[in-house]
Amino acid sequence: MILLRRDPTGVWRFFWAKRAEATPFLGGYHAFLGGRRDPEDNHIPVRHATDAEHAAQCVCAAREVFEEAGVVLADGRLTDAETRLAARADLMAGRVTFAEICARFDLRIDARRFTPAGRWVTPAGVPRRYDTTFFISELDFQQEPRLWPEEMVDGNWMTPSEALDAWARGAIRLVPPTLHSVRSLLRWTAEGAARRADFERLSALFHDHPAARGEPPAFIELAPGIVTFPLRTPTLPPATHTNCYLVGDRDLIVIDPASPYPDEQTRLDAHLTQLADQSGARVREIWLTHHHPDHVGGVATLSRRWNAPVAAHPITAKLLDGQIPVARLLNDGDACELSAAALVAQGLVPATWPGWRLRAVFTPGHARGHLCFFEETTGTLFSGDMVVGLGSVLVDPDEGDMADYLDSLQRLLGLPMRAIAGGHGPALTAPRAVIESYIAHRRQREARIVAALRDGASTVPDLVATVYADTPPALHPLAARSVQAHLVKLMREGKARRRSDGRLELTDVA
Ligand SMILES: [Zn+2]
Incomplete structure (x- = not known):
């Protein structure tokens, strides 16, 4: 109404x-x-x-x-x-x-x-x-x-x-x-x-x-010149889509053109073509948060189609070697400025509007080469899979690192964020509260693992059964990966160890 x-x-x-x-x-x-x-x-x-x-x-x-x-x-x-x-x-x-x-x-x-x-x-x-x-x-x-x-x-x-x-x-x-x-x-x-x-x-x-007229909108404008374009991807449930983001008005940075499916790539391409026809827009660069398949599935096609170079963290570039050529390496603090002249000319933002400044923030943890991108004018954090609007973030001991993940979350708290635009699900408007709850959640999980070890649990399945008692059994294999990630952290910190018979224990037990 x-x-x-x-x-x-x-x-x-x-x-x-x-x-x-x-x-x-x-x-x-x-x-x-x-x-x-x-x-x-x-x-x-x-x-x-x-x-x-x-x-x-x-x-x-x-x-x-x-x-x-x-x-x-x-x-x-x-x-x-x-x-x-x-x-x-x-x-x-x-x-x-x-x-x-x-x-x-x-x-x-x-x-x-x-x-x-x-x-x-x-x-x-x-x-x-x-x-x-x-x-x-x-x-x-x-x-x-x-x-x-x-x-x-x-x-x-x-x-x-x-x-x-x-x-x-x-x-x-x-x-x-x-x-x-x-x-x-x-x-x-x-x-x-x-x-x-x-x-x-x-x-x-x-x-x-x-x-x-009842047709689902293909994209969501989060702020001037910041568009979420959700694309169907082979991702982890409950998510079914990965968010691709477009930043800018005439010169566009495309973040995570994610979908490997031709029909989805065609939808994104049609949107970019329309922008090109209407306002002479072009894809200046493709930026990647990390190397996971549900984030990079459409990169090669889009890069070829628009002759747009790909930029990513050196670790991501190495992980994608042979699949996607990364033309420019992005390290922590690397930034890019985009003028908002077209939006100003159309009267869509005030004449004093400064344009966009997108900065890479190195945030390993979910993946070793993970970058978040912080847009300074609007305070939008493109958080990739560090923080998501739907489902939970997997920290797998082979792919990621729990201690790094917690450090990275802590680092993000230092940014003057107004919204988080994650790799999956809707944008989040209370960034600090969300990140603080993520940190609290992981610390609580760790405390429960320590408590379970103290109570005699000595294998990963024991720990999953105790710590994830309220999680559906279908998710227990993923939970086991998460427990492993916590154990790697606890062992590295000297708080837990593996006995000669392969069982786990806390180091402070006599
Ligand atoms: Zn991921």
Whole structure:
């Protein structure tokens, strides 16, 4: 529900709020009000709906806005603010249903009050599948949104340009439909239709995007000139995709063009071709986080197709020797600057916007040659497989090193990050909290391994059975690799050792 109102100076503003950081899905993102359909939504009458589905959508929209903001998008006798909020509290506490509130206060929901604003489904590679219908509705000054505090915070009436500026500065995070909505509102204002309060035109602008008609968006703009392009790859479950990233406007750095599948490579190529046709974009260089097959599957094809050199850490270059020619070695601190002249010229960022500065950060642990890339202007960390938005990071004793991994996580905490864009899953908006929880998790695992050794566990299977008792057995082979990685670290630190009979023990036992 995109609530709009014209402020006393004649400027249209929309209402949004921030999803609480602790919300498991898209916590920390700015979003409009709304939520999930309830079976009860099918049983409340709606005037002027085209069919039962449309009616239920309008009820859902009205109910969600009432629950989340305490405002009523219906005629009836619930006009007094105090009564309204008391009714909302009763609804939230489960003392009354929305249907009962509608009946008691004679609320009449009219579909004409809900202007269609598109239907979006979640892009590939996102753990939760959403199918969302958007509506626009004008809210008068008789009602002021009062957020129910659990899910949404910092409610705000914004102009589209204020919102886009905040997004360009990296101060806020938006998912594709929200960003498109703000841009549509800006177009509506710029072309003068807003002055006439032309909602029909606004609806048309909202629908002017393939993804607004139910086609999954192929890419996600995380910040100006920073695009996630998820590609299907042979990766570890629960992930099914690896995130390829594009940084820049005309000169592009492509990070981890991951997919070995021709259809996926074609999709990425079509997007790059479109950018080349529209704005003369070219692939300047391909940067690799590490050598794993689910990150480098499309590198050779893309490099040939765009005549773009590949850059990676010397260790990664060696590991890929014979498969992918690495033209430039990237070491810790190596950086690259990209001008934002094209975005500035298009008015998509303020003229003072400095462009991008991408810097390599050596982070061994998951892989020995692993690099993260830190984009300084937007504070975006491209974390590869060091930190991911979906699933967990495997530290395998042959490929990686647990002590290095923990040191690398610690190093990342020193960066002024605003978001983490990992190799898999959605971007994370609370970078420090995520990394701290990763470190805590590994330390806890190690403490449990030490405790199990103390209690007499003396083989890897013993340790897995004790330490990973709550993990499904199908994952135990992976868990065993992780236990091995912890043991290598403990042995190197002199805390554990292998006895002459091959069994494990702590060194401080007599
Ligand atoms: Zn990996």
